[in-house]
Amino acid sequence: MTLRHNWRISEAQALLDKPLMDLLFEAQTVHRRFHDPNEVQVSTLLSIKTGACPEDCKYCPQSARYNTAVQRERLLEVEQVLKAAQAAKAAGSTRFCMGAAWRNPNARDMPYLEKLVKEVKSMGMETCMTLGMLSKDQANTLADAGLDYYNHNVDTSSDFYQEVITTRTYEDRLNTLENVRDAGMKVCSGGIIGLGESVENRATMLTELANLPTHPQSVPINRLVKCEGTPYEANNDVDDFEFIRVIAAARIMMPKSMVRLSAGRESMNEQMQAMCFMAGANSIFYGCKLLTTPNPEESSDQKLFKKLGLKPAKLPYQHDEETTADWLNSANETPKKRQLENIPVAVYRP
Secondary structure, three states: OOOOOOOOHHHHHHHHHOOHHHHHHHHHHHHHHHOOOOEEEEEEEEEEEOOOEOOOOOOOOOEOOOOOOOOOOOOOOHHHHHHHHHHHHHOOOOEEEEEEOOOOOOHHHHHHHHHHHHHHHOOOOEEEEEOOOOOHHHHHHHHHHOOOEEEOOOEOOOOOHHHHOOOOOHHHHHHHHHHHHHOOOEEEOOEEEOOOOOHHHHHHHHHHHHOOOOOOOEEEEEEOOOOOOOOOOOOOOOOHHHHHHHHHHHHHHOOOOEEEEOOOHHHOOHHHHHHHHHOOOOEEEEOOEEOOEEOOOHHHHHHHHHHHOOEEOOOOOOOOHHHHOHHHOOHHHHHHHHHHHOOOHHHHOO
């Protein structure tokens, strides 16, 4: 299967409009070609600086422009962060993500951030940060420190973006992603479902992500967590099946990427999460909080994994067809291999 970077919005729309069972079958088929279907990559996210963000993202309780329950907090001490990283590793996380409510880091913050990256890396974990916009120099500095991933979500489609955020442009987002790629770091970028966008907006967002020069190595798909005090606190709930469709389309359009079932998971029952895994989600956040919003506790995830026969992925995680299909090559799995090899190639193409 050749990775594509020339998707048309009409093709993404056609995927989202497919009969659900056909869509799930296609997504699971693609998923099994590039990933172990019973492994889930596990990350932990920690807010290292909370609140007082100058941006006006209408979904975010950390914006200083809205009256929410989130209190402004100073940067965490290095030892606090490292203690949280150790706990995350002990709980089974292989990647530790650190987020700060900034428009962009200041020069005075860079030595602190470099130290965090180096210390967490020394624990044998992958590192990720989400700090707002990055200049080329900042991206290179973090890459030199050893940062593996940088998260910078596009949030929504370019044609709906200004309805959600006015303090920076969609092009600003793309510029940061370019700086991250050019520095040699992996990109973590996805979006939020439930902002009031149309199905066509969702198709456009997926198309824009899939048509980046390189598919984001991680694609978080978030379900809006409605927070009191934000402009979106009364938004309509996203239909469960509509959300699952976005997961499946993301898997088909970006087959090698880790598709992360991200914010909003607390509102999903076990059956919905299982369908998301069937649709191709293979990454989650462990922990009771994602920055400032709730998330299922580790014990709940562990219980669900046991029910579904899933296991946390171990490092190093390979995402290519040759190495991630090792599970097919064991003696006990040859029937599965034969079954997959006999599926017509057309199944893999939208």
